[in-house]
Amino acid sequence: xGSAQILEEVMGKCEPIxxxxxxxxxxxxxxxxxxxxxxxxxxxxxxxxxxxVRSYETIKEKGTFKYAGQVETLHSEGIFPEDLYKEFKELxxxxxxxxxxxxxxxxxxxxxxxxxxxxxxxxxxxxxLGKNPPKNEDRFVVFLPNMTGGAWIGDxxxxxxxxxxxxxxxxxxxxxxxxxxxxxxxxxxxxxNYVEGLLPEPEETAVIINFEELRTTAExxxxxxxxxxxxxxxxxxxxxxxxxxxxxxxxxxxxERLKRLGVEPLYLIEGLKFFExxxxxxxxxxxxxxxxxxxxNDPWEYTRKVLPMVKExxxxxx
Numbered sequence: 001x002g003s004a005q006i007l008e009e010v011m012g013k014c015e016p017i018x019x020x021x022x023x024x025x026x027x028x029x030x031x032x033x034x035x036x037x038x039x040x041x042x043x044x045x046x047x048x049x050x051x052x053v054r055s056y057e058t059i060k061e062k063g064t065f066k067y068a069g070q071v072e073t074l075h076s077e078g079i080f081p082e083d084l085y086k087e088f089k090e091l092x093x094x095x096x097x098x099x100x101x102x103x104x105x106x107x108x109x110x111x112x113x114x115x116x117x118x119x120x121x122x123x124x125x126x127x128x129l130g131k132n133p134p135k136n137e138d139r140f141v142v143f144l145p146n147m148t149g150g151a152w153i154g155d156x157x158x159x160x161x162x163x164x165x166x167x168x169x170x171x172x173x174x175x176x177x178x179x180x181x182x183x184x185x186x187x188x189x190x191x192x193n194y195v196e197g198l199l200p201e202p203e204e205t206a207v208i209i210n211f212e213e214l215r216t217t218a219e220x221x222x223x224x225x226x227x228x229x230x231x232x233x234x235x236x237x238x239x240x241x242x243x244x245x246x247x248x249x250x251x252x253x254x255x256e257r258l259k260r261l262g263v264e265p266l267y268l269i270e271g272l273k274f275f276e277x278x279x280x281x282x283x284x285x286x287x288x289x290x291x292x293x294x295x296x297n298d299p300w301e302y303t304r305k306v307l308p309m310v311k312e313x314x315x316x317x318x
Contacts, residue, residue: 003046010041011112018116025123032269032277034116035247038107040283052101053275055287059099060309066095069217069253079253081300087307091314096217096253097303099291100275104214104247108152117246118156121268122164125157125209128242128266129167139206139238140170142199144228146220147177150211153246157211167206172198176210176224191231194224202232205239212245215267218254225261235262242266247274251299271296 011018014034020026021034039051054062071088074080074096088094108114129141143161145154155173162169174197191199210224221243233239241263248254248267258265272293279289295302 006045007042007110010038010045011110013037013041018112021116021120022112026120028269028273029277031117031120032274033281034113035104035107035269036274036278036281036283038113039102039104040278040281042107048106049101050103050106053278053284053288053292054099055285055291056306056309057287059291059306060312063310063313064097064099064306065101066093066097067216069096069219070094071096073219074217074253077257079256084300084303084307091311093310096299097306097310098216098251098295098299099288099302099306100249100295102214102247105149105152108156108213108246114152114156115160117268118153119160119164121153121157121244121246121266122160124266124268125161125242125244126164128264129165129207139168139204140200141165141167141207141209142170142205143173143211144195144199144208144224145173145175145211146224147175147196149213149220150245151175153213154211154244157244170200170205174199176227191227194227202234202237202239205233205237207240207242208233209242209244209266212243213247215243215245215248215254215265216251218243218257221254222257222261225263229261240264247271249296251296253299 014037017026017030017034021031042048043050054064071080071085071094075085080096108117143154143158145151154175158169158173174195176195208228210221212221215221225241225243228241233241243258243263244266246267247269248265249271275284275289275292278284294305
């Protein structure tokens with residue numbers, strides 16, 4: 001059986017929910033079932049690794065996964081515990097760790113899948129904006145993805161939102177990225193150094209929705225939002241910022257960062273619920289679920305538990 005046939009077979013299992021979800025709101029659990037089925041089935045049948053969940057026993061053999069959130073940054077913000085920070089520094093570890101690898105971005109390259117999650121996320125955004133409608137109807141709602149993770153889903157969600165939202169949507173899709181190279185000898189600090197594309201002025205903006213496909217500790221999101229706030233896209237100027245993603249681990253570091261920024265998190269599927277669904281579907285066993293449940297309920301206590309295993313693996317490689 002060829003790759004196209006295998007993909008069609010995998011998609012067929014989710015087809016009823018996807019077709020319905022392209023027309024109407026589906027339950028969060030149903031969205032989680034689609035995501036879980038696609039990630040695990042594609043990983044198993046096509047050999048493209050989109051997901052892996054390790055139990056404590058597997059971690060003893062292979063170690064943990066590391067994530068983009070920098071320990072140095074988390075510690076400087078008072079989020080990463082002091083005792084763990086000292087041990088990480090001694091071991092030369094720079095990233096926080098966990099038992100789950102999840103690649104939602106790889107799945108969103110499929111147009112129908114992307115459309116399904118984008119439409120469902122557009123409904124979530126509609127609910128959020130309905131609670132806090134812009135005071136000035138002449139102001140825009142701006143869809144602003146972070147590169148590269150938010151690009152696919154930000155663009156597609158904007159397309160669906162045009163037929164779902166009542167608010168006025170900014171007609172361009174700018175995106176956030178790292179500061180570009182400045183060619184002038186005397187560089188002028190500008191939002192254009194961080195945002196590629198046309199962006200309305202703060203006084204023309206009601207809401208900015210900043211996109212990622214997946215959120216763990218919200219490091220990229222935090223950096224993007226802080227830049228926006230520094231350039232006047234803030235409450236003082238009547239601008240609200242919301243952070244949207246398809247999948248949010250609801251890791252305590254990410255939750256805390258957005259709370260400190262005063263930004264509402266919008267998401268379709270949350271971590272613990274997703275893994276509950278995956279267990280119900282038979283994709284992960286009790287031990288895998290227990291490990292990932294421990295991590296998301298208390299990531300620092302989980303880290304204290306697995307750090308001796310990591311130390312042993314590091315020692316074995318020397």
